[in-house]
Amino acid sequence: MNARFSYAWGALLSLTLLGGCQSTSSAIDSAAAHPKLESLQALSKKPPVTRTLDIQSWKTAEGARVMFVEANELPMYDLRLTFAAGSSQDGNTPGIATMTNGMLNEGIAGMDTTAIAIGFENLGANFSNGAYRDMAVASLRTLSDPAKSGPALDLFTRVVGQPTFPAAPLERIRNQLLTAIEYKKQDPGAQAGDALMKQLYGNHPYAHPSTGTVESLKSITPAHLRAFHQRAYAAGNVVIALTGNLTRPQAEAIAAKVSKSLPKGPALPSVAKPLPPKAGITHIEFPSQQTHLILAEQGIDRRDPDYAALYLGNQILGGGGFGTRLMTEVREKRGLTYGVYSGFTPMQVAGPFTISLQTRAEMSQNTLGLVQDIIRQYLKEGPTQKELDDAKREVSGSFPLSTASNSAIVAQLGMIGFYDLPLNFLDTFMKQTQTVTADQVREAMAKHLDPEAFVIVTAGPTVAQQPLPAPVERGNTPPPGVPEH
Structure with missing residues (x-):
């Protein structure tokens, strides 16, 4: 998401400054004549633009x-x-x-x-x-x-x-x-x-x-x-x-x-709260080259007051695509998977928090251990300030899309009404995500997730396990040489 966002803005900025086929010199003259042009760095410091809905x-x-x-x-x-x-x-x-x-x-x-x-x-x-x-x-x-x-x-x-x-x-x-x-x-x-x-x-x-x-x-x-x-x-x-x-x-x-x-009748009773599950691992034997790994806990209901902090915390852990803790450590540094993702699914009562990925069968157990170690460290230390700032910028940049069309608005209205949220929920959520601190994110994540309480399901073949490759730090990989013939 970040990569596409940067590419799209880079292309738009190029077209704006170069006028499609303007020379660089004329582009500079044009920029000087239009002082309203601003750099992306300046724009990123401005408060997010949101659409206030009169619900x-x-x-x-x-x-x-x-x-x-x-x-x-x-x-x-x-x-x-x-x-x-x-x-x-x-x-x-x-x-x-x-x-x-x-x-x-x-x-x-x-x-x-x-x-x-x-x-x-x-x-x-x-x-x-x-x-x-x-x-x-x-x-x-x-x-x-x-x-x-x-x-x-x-x-x-x-x-x-x-x-x-x-x-x-x-x-x-x-x-x-x-x-x-x-x-x-x-x-x-x-x-x-x-x-x-x-x-x-x-x-x-x-x-x-x-x-x-x-x-x-x-x-x-x-x-x-x-x-x-x-x-x-x-x-x-x-x-x-x-x-x-x-x-x-x-x-x-x-x-x-x-x-x-519609038929005449009252609202149906809400579903009861679930009982806490027993932590442990269940394996499903399946003949394949890959093993599916899913880790989960009961998360939160849709009205939980920690929702904004948890949303940001999860974006940093594994909900935001490239650049998240899980994607960086599991894919980018070790090449163990094409993608690893985490997410809360708030529902009428505690919906699941899940982490899912696929990896080579012979590395599945050690990959699972790596994911668990990442979770333990993150829940203990919380996000860095840079991670939090980056997540806030991403949320503020993408949030306007949630009310950018009639279909998006009507979906938000249905969600607010169904879960009986305040009419100003969208505004409140946006403000909370932009003011939450790193300590508050850490506390919220640690409050709702226990690294030792995950229910884990794996699906794949039982094979001899191999050690994980050593991590390669991003930016330290040498450029490829001329291929041999």
């Missing part, structure tokens, strides 16, 4: 929470419904949340899946949906012209609020999910991921795969889907996010129409 929120008569931001730059609007209808609500039927969401646009009264797709296309509208562990979403993008938006919203509310769950598409989607489960048998990374969640969460709803199991998928009927839809896609269980070329009265009318189209 308005209310509830519909049926109990749906609405989040709205007026944005009149484009003649369209985005609508996103976020239901507490992810796989954590599957109960005793793993996969039912995923299958219900996937069936929404497969049939409504008088229209099959092809007719629904053509209906949206003819209106210049776009429908999308998806299901995850915490939530299920359904989204509409449409032109704000009433001649287009009215019929598009009518079709959207029928698709989300009144799906018929026809039998033939159900069999097709069931077979797709069963095929995906079968394919996992050939994917050691997928097997390791599923095993990790089971080890990390035990009997908690986060433990089972969102796609379900072979046994549960085969048992699901249209009646099961209708029952799940009736309770999980209820008006009291949804956040309605809206942004675009709309006034407040227009947004209220749209939200009211959506809310009335």
Whole structure:
């Protein structure tokens, strides 16, 4: 990310100063005539430019929470419904949340899946949906012209609020999910991921795969889907996010129409907090040249007050690509992997913190030991001031992208509403990341992570192990000579 950012800015700066094909002399004259031109070093010292969102929120008569931001730059609007209808609500039927969401646009009264797709296309509208562990979403993008938006919203509310769950598409989607489960048998990374969640969460709803199991998928009927839809896609269980070329009265009318189209019912109970897992290593034997390594702990929920400090701390450890502690030590200095990444996934309750990589099978155990040593040192010492300053600059440079488009804004609104965050969450997060100290980052990381408490899953062959190569410091590698012939 840093490399692409630097390259893009370097190219832009060259074009700005050279005017495409100006001579260097004329470029200097041009710069002298335009004192507003500034160096990147000067720009990096300025406070980050952020877009403050005027978020308005209310509830519909049926109990749906609405989040709205007026944005009149484009003649369209985005609508996103976020239901507490992810796989954590599957109960005793793993996969039912995923299958219900996937069936929404497969049939409504008088229209099959092809007719629904053509209906949206003819209106210049776009429908999308998806299901995850915490939530299920359904989204509409449409032109704000009433001649287009009215019929598009009518079709959207029928698709989300009144799906018929026809039998033939159900069999097709069931077979797709069963095929995906079968394919996992050939994917050691997928097997390791599923095993990790089971080890990390035990009997908690986060433990089972969102796609379900072979046994549960085969048992699901249209009646099961209708029952799940009736309770999980209820008006009291949804956040309605809206942004675009709309006034407040227009947004209220749209939200009211959506809310009335949904089944009546309250919000579903939140999932319980998970029990702490038992640390240890689980190995999955798999015939391959590489071994997958995944280390994890239960991390934080989405409302944790340490979120900003942890976000920065993880960017330095392994979340920021090249230049992170893990990437530098494991890839750049020793060439043990193409990539190693870490990340917190905050959820309704403590979501996972994971570190993942692939490495040569014969070096997997020592690579795992190296990663553990890096974690221990980082949690003990924390980041350097330079690492923290660099991470702050990266966050301030990339953060404006989180509200740079209507689709980005509506996703943020859905997240804020679903996790019941303050309306000024984005502004507060940005300020916190720019004021946090190195000691605060160290304390937050050490508070939420224990280097001896990781649940570890490896997937690969059992082979004799080799010692790791000696680290090569960056910048000390001699240039390659003339190749011999």
